[in-house]
Structures are given as C-alpha cells and as structure tokens.
Amino acid sequence: MNYDAILSDRIKNVQPSGIRKFFDILEEMKDAISLGIGEPDFVTPWHIRDAGIYSLEKGFTKYTSNAGMAELRREIASYLERRFQLKYDFANQIIVTVGGSEAIDLALRCMVNPGDEVIVPVPSFVCYGPLANMAGGVPVYVETKAENEFRLTPEELRAAITPRTKVLVLPFPNNPTGGVMGREDLEAIAEVLRGTDIMVISDEIYAELTYGQHHVSLANIPDMYERTIVVNGFSKSHAMTGWRMGYLCGPAPLIQQMLKLHQFGIMSAPTTSQYAAIEAMRNGDADIEKMRDEYDGRRRYLVEGLRRIGLPCFEPKGAFYVFPDIRGTGLSSEEFCERFLMEEKVAVIAGNAFGPGGEGFVRCCYATSMKDIAEALTRMDNFLTNLKKKQAREQG
Amino acid sequence: MDTKLLRLLENDCTLTREQLASMADMTVEEVNAAIKEYEEKKIVLGYKAIVDWDRTDRESVTALIEVKVTPQRGEGFDRVAERIYQYDEVESVYLMSGAFDLTVIISGRTLREVAEFVGQRLATLEDVTGTATHFILKKYKEKHLIFEKREEQERELIFT
Secondary structure: OOHHHHOOHHHHHOOOOOHHHHHHHHHHOOOOEEOOOOOOOOOOOHHHHHHHHHHHHOOOOOOOOOOOOHHHHHHHHHHHHHHHOOOOOOOOOEEEEEHHHHHHHHHHHHHOOOOOEEEEEEOOOOOHHHHHHHOOOEEEEEEOOHHHOOOOOHHHHHHHOOOOEEEEEEOOOOOOOOOOOOHHHHHHHHHHHOOOOOEEEEEOOOOOOEOOOOOOOHHHOOOOHHHEEEEEEOOOOOOOHHHOEEEEEOOHHHHHHHHHHHHHHOOOOOHHHHHHHHHHHHHOHHHHHHHHHHHHHHHHHHHHHHHHOOOOOOOOOEOOEEOOEOHHHOOOHHHHHHHHHHHHOEEOEEHHHHOHHHOOEEEEEOOOOHHHHHHHHHHHHHHHHHHHHHHHHHHO | OOOHHHHHHHHOOOOOHHHHHHHHOOOHHHHHHHHHHHHHOOOOOOOOOOOOHHHOOOOOEEEEEEEEEOOEOOOEOHHHHHHHHOOOOEEEEEEOOOOOOEEEEEEEOOHHHHHHHHHHHHOOOOOEEEEEEEEOOOOOEEOOEEOOOOOOOOOOOOOO
16 A cells, blocks of 8 residues: 555645654663653642542443533633633533643634644744644744743734734743743734734643733733634643643634534543543632642742753743753754753753744753752753863864 | 741752742742741741651551540640650640540550550549540551552653
C-alpha cells in the first residue's frame, strides 16, 4: 500500500514536533531533573477524586447529554460568574469537552473555511497552527516580543490582519512565556477588533494561575463578548490533566453548531470525569488558592535564581513557566537544551518548539518540587560557568 | 500579621533562608529578622523531623491517654497539665472539651514502659481521677505527612 498517497494532504502538512528527539534522550536518562513537563505536579485533590470514585460505585457509567451534564454546566456557569464575572447560559452557551484541546479543535473546525487565516501569537502552545491547518485554515504567526513581556500588541495584530482573517487565537496567560494580558492590553486589542468580523478563541486554561493580578477575559471587554469563544478547563486549575475535562463557552448560535461536531466526534465527555468536575466547581476554590500560592513561591524563587546566575528573564505573571533569555550564551535554544541535558542532566524546553518567536529562550516549568528547582538552579549555574570557560578557551 | 513566612516554615522548615525570602517576597535580612522574632516570642517553638520508627529496628510504642482531672481553684487545669507535661515521656498534652479533660500522648520503648508510666506516674497524681489508655497500632499520617510509601504515577513525557 502506498500509505503516503492514502493520507490526507492536510495531515501530511502537519509537521511532527521536533521535541520528540529530545524527549527520547531524556527518557533514557534515569536520574535527570525535569523542568520540561508542563502539567501540575499535584495530585487531584482527594474530595474531587472521591466524587469520581463515588459516581462509579453508584454505577453512573452511561453517556451524559452531548453538551455535558446540565448540573455540571450550571456549576461551570456559576463558577465563571463567581470568579471571572463572565455570564453564560448553561442551557445553550456551554459545551463540556475532552480537555481544552478538543474545545480549541471544535472552535476552529466550526468557524474556519478553506483559506481562512487564523492569527496565532507565538511563542504559544503548539496545537493552534496544526489544528487550524486541519480545519483547512492558514495559520498566520505573529511573534510577540520579550520587550513587551510577550503580550500581543495592537500594532502587531493590526499588521497581521488581512481580508481573509477569520480567527484570532488569544493564548493568555501564556504557555510557554508566562505572559499575561491585563485589562488595558485587552482594551487595546478590542479597539483593533471593533468593526471587523474577526472571531477570537480565548484560551484561558491558565486563568486561575495568575500572580499579583486577577485574570481578565477578553469577553469582559465591551463589545467583545459576542465575538469571543472562551476555552477553559480543569487541568491546570484543579490539577486534573488526566481526567480530560475542558469546556468552551460563547454565543449560542455558534455553540449550538459546535455541539453538532462534538456530538458526532465525541458523543459526550467522560461521565466519571464530569462527576468529579462538579465537585471541583462546587468545593474546589480553596484548592485553587492553595496550589496557586505554592506555585507563586516557586515562581519567585526560580525567577530570582535564574537572574542571579545571569540569565535575564522578565517576570512571568501567569501559568507555571519561566522563559529566560539565553541569547547571551551564544547558543541556539536547541543547542542550549541538548548540552544542558547531556552535561548537567536537567531538562528544559527549547523556546523555538513553541513557534518562531521562541528562539533564544528556553521554557522552565516550576510545577515541580522546590528541591528539584533548587538543584536545577545549581546545575544551571555550573553549566553556564563551564560554558563560559570553554568559550573563553576556544577564543583564547 | 502576615502569616506567609510562618506557613512556609510550618510546611517545610528545611527551606534555606534564600528560598524562604524568594517565596515570601521578602529580603533575606527580613526573613532572618522575622524568624528571630518568631523564635523569641515563641511563635515558632522549634523544628523537628517526623520519623517513622517502624522503618528502623528501634522499638517504639505510642499511646493516647484520656485523663480526667479535678480542676484546681484559681488555676483550672493548668497546674495539673504542667505536672504531667514535665515528664520526658510525654510528647503532647491537650486540654479537651467533652467527656474527659486532657489528652496525653506518651511514647516509650516498650508497651511495659508506657503501661508503667501510666500506672505509676500519671494515675497516681492526686488530681487525676481516671485514665483510659489507647495504644496506637499504626500511624498513617502525621502533620500532613503520609507514612506509607505510596505508588506514584510516572510522569509521561508529553509535550504540552
């Protein structure tokens, strides 16, 4: 069989992630410290796990309604209003999805026609471009800048807009940079969008993990509600990555169309996870605060540590990543990461894995123990000192 | 009073002063001064390790004893509590509401050692009117730490 001829052009055009090779090396290395994995190191709080287990004991193992249990959608609506002042009708504006990833896929596939352009600020999580491609769209990457703390500026957005622009992806708080967009930043973006028909997919999966400032959704900004699809989920806020629980909210006429695709592609999100998610929404706010507090302490320590050993980094105010600038070492992001892993056995992720704007930076995730962060910093210090010596010898 | 530093210390007192400073958003000097003050004011009483003696070959027995006492005029339960907590064998003493007055936690090398302490020292105090001794059979969790070695899910190398 000529499988190459069988595969769709769209999937063939999706580039495999270059990070796999790096992960293969890391997998072989038993005693490596990893600041590479982007998920909470906490186990899901027990009362949430218990709610999932209890639902199994009761035998709640059947499908739920396609959009997700009404009870869960009611809780999500109440949560979004309580915590972010966002109002959505549980009956026709919310779909419970298999993680935030499905929500992004649904939103793109239901809005993008062949040739439509999807503006994706980079560096950012790697799924937007490939999913836009699969929807027949054309990703248009906009490089955010370190000097702007990796926020999307109105000028950058304006320059990227063409008559074919259909969707803007707004991935803030941002993976991998930790950048956030505050109310004023969003107001400026809104000013560019007013009067256009551009829709926004606002990926707010890290909304609960902001430090020193409260998350603001684009949907909070005047005139933006009707053009915003809010994507969120339980993975980062409640340490529930493996439960695969996300949701999307937006204008009812769009959400109802997206429900058709979700219904045929997924049927309904996992029932056990939905029961756990109800408990998370009802009684999980204290867990969020506790975990955020813990991340915040590690964040400060890692940022200060990196600066102390000579790697500049802006203060990340969201998610659980620090994105230090390694251009001063003279190495590319990939060289830096490979050599750091081989010489000191610490894994951090090359910034260019997150799109063009990430070259010259590396992503360090602080969702790991203080002990590991402290050890990683010591080894980073060694690495940089040795690197300087070697470079001096080569030159001298 | 900002309790951030105290909460960090309560959770892990092995953090270095530099780590504490970063995490609490303070300078190292401020952390040093605050800790000194906590210690002087007895807000921080001390720093101890939680040891699982069952993993060693050292024998250790712990008992929780419910104690009923006659309160003293003018001093309530304090005087008798003090007479109890002075003993080295006594790990903890708490004044309780409800069916009895004091909870006394005692550890010793053997069951006999603990039983003798209760029979000869504790029960014979003149203000003590009754005791009920419960031996601890297994410790599951103490100060948020779990004794059992638990299986952890291996973290997959997923690119997120």
